[in-house]
Amino acid sequence: MNEPSLTPAVVIGAGLVGASVGAALTTAGVEVHLIDSVSSHARVAASRGGGSTEPIDPATVRLVVVAVPPAKLAEVVADALATYGKATVTDVGSVKGTVLADLRARGVNLARYVGSHPMAGSQRVGPLTARADLFADRTWVITPHDTSRAKAVLTVHALARACGARIVSMGATHHDEAVAQVSHLPQLMSSLTAARLNDVPDEHLNLAGQGLRDVTRIAASDPRLWTQIISANSEAVRAELEAVRDSLDELLAGWGDPEALRRFLADGRQGTRAIPGKHGAGGVAYAEVVVTIPDAPGALARLFADIEAAGVNVEDVRIEHDPAREVGYLAVQVTKPVAKSLQAAMTEAGWTLRPAESL
Amino acid sequence: MNEPSLTPAVVIGAGLVGASVGAALTTAGVEVHLIDSVSSHARVAASRGGGSTEPIDPATVRLVVVAVPPAKLAEVVADALATYGKATVTDVGSVKGTVLADLRARGVNLARYVGSHPMAGSQRVGPLTARADLFADRTWVITPHDTSRAKAVLTVHALARACGARIVSMGATHHDEAVAQVSHLPQLMSSLTAARLNDVPDEHLNLAGQGLRDVTRIAASDPRLWTQIISANSEAVRAELEAVRDSLDELLAGWGDPEALRRFLADGRQGTRAIPGKHGAGGVAYAEVVVTIPDAPGALARLFADIEAAGVNVEDVRIEHDPAREVGYLAVQVTKPVAKSLQAAMTEAGWTLRPAESL
Known part of the structure; x- marks a missing residue:
């Protein structure tokens, strides 16, 4: 089967995501028409290469991308299906089931609708921050439903490919479960932990380490x-959240029993190993080498030059700051076998090392 | 008042922390005698500059540092107070109230005992990883009690100073509350979040982003x-934990009310601002500039050289990996005003940028 044609396309909503889709499609040679309820947004997006603001004959449109705020998605998708009678219509909302349920409740024929979720987009929400490569190598989840026409599904695949994204296909319910588990729950757990700090005296907060900062970022x-x-x-x-409350209740019910606590902590450690690692590899054990960064111009660059001269593959780096001194530390994560040789090389090159992470 | 003399000193427990105290004191010119129930540990620590394993007349000892596992602290401290009749005795346990209560329950005279908690020490627990600078610029909490003799308190201050640490003084109860709040609770919240992942299908975990990794690290x-x-x-x-359960119950009770959810999330954001920032400064707003790291030797070093050539002060860096491609990204955190100039400088130097953090 030939790649479905995407041109001409309409993008409704010229915020960061919509304007970036416009720019990516334009770069890919697609004719893009931008619409936004705030017309200046569409003009700004057009001026940055996101497409044109000229009107277009609705009957000729092949693809409509709806990129409006969550609360408006279903209404705008339904309108687009009615207005652009031959087009495939997709939306880019980060939750899929509610849009689909709302569209079904409206009695709309959804053969030409396929939801999707490009997993990119920072908190900068205006068209000024848009860019054609926003989706390059990012995951773009496509959520076909039981009444999606095959051609519509293929068209949304072509859209994601034109934007340079990596496609993952799953049903809307699965998608929403997945983001609840790997994104929305962690967000709430971080907030729950951070909210407690409002009741913590300043002198106690002075004992805060990197662990607290990571959990609450x-x-x-x-x-x-x-x-x-x-x-x-x-x-x-x-x-x-209810599953977490059950675990928390169980933890509290067994409070005082060291073996119950150990099992709880071991379950947590096991869970961290389920997260896909670098390049999709499973859990690899890393070691950290922590180097003092001298307060001198160019110190970080020289440090990295020496690390690379040591010939080790750096898995991750993190800068730690000592809250009381004008000094920072670079924590370099490497696989365990190479940690010793990196330590030796750094010491030989005159850097000051020390063990990482205080308890 | 003169600095109290620390020599000769005895360190009981030659694991990472004890052996490092021995090495730091030896470096500071103190005569150190090492004792460990596993005599080979003491010999290894001694061979690495942690002191001597020769016996010493107990009556001459000025300072005893007890660095044994938590469950044995009180017993060993009580023995040390009896054995070394003129010495100040401290321990280095990471929780202070239980040791003190246990000692009181034994009816021991505690005038010469002052608890302390050097906030350093990685998970590497043997004497082989010990180092004289383990405590340099780290926080060392000293917890005097109402029957501590002033000379004993000053002696423990002198110990922490000799090890190069930054001293924070607070009561044992305050210390334990503080670490419960800023260290032990976040640890459990991270475990609670990570444990949920054991029930998450692999295909869902493929949607995991940096946020989940931070919360569960x-x-x-x-x-x-x-x-x-x-x-x-x-x-x-x-x-x-009970306070967190109350917040969680409240969140669930108001579930479905967007305004209640917004207040909850706003409380969390407020809490993150309570954490002391770099160099003790309060919450500064940062922006992230994300650069693709080419898969080429020396790329990181050249990248840092160009960042430093741009003349900006880097607040933090983080390497992100794309799970599906052999490529990484360097996320550079800078203050908001300089983010734009850094972006411009990086683009001009030929690097590929893009917005950070997907939702």
């Missing part, structure tokens, strides 16, 4: 954006 | 070590 995200995302996935997230 | 720690630490701080940690 994503809690600093925009509350309004996450309220919309989680509200749209309410049932799946509630199920996850 | 410390859950990969050693369950046995953390069972001991948390068991010794059982009451303070239970209080924290």
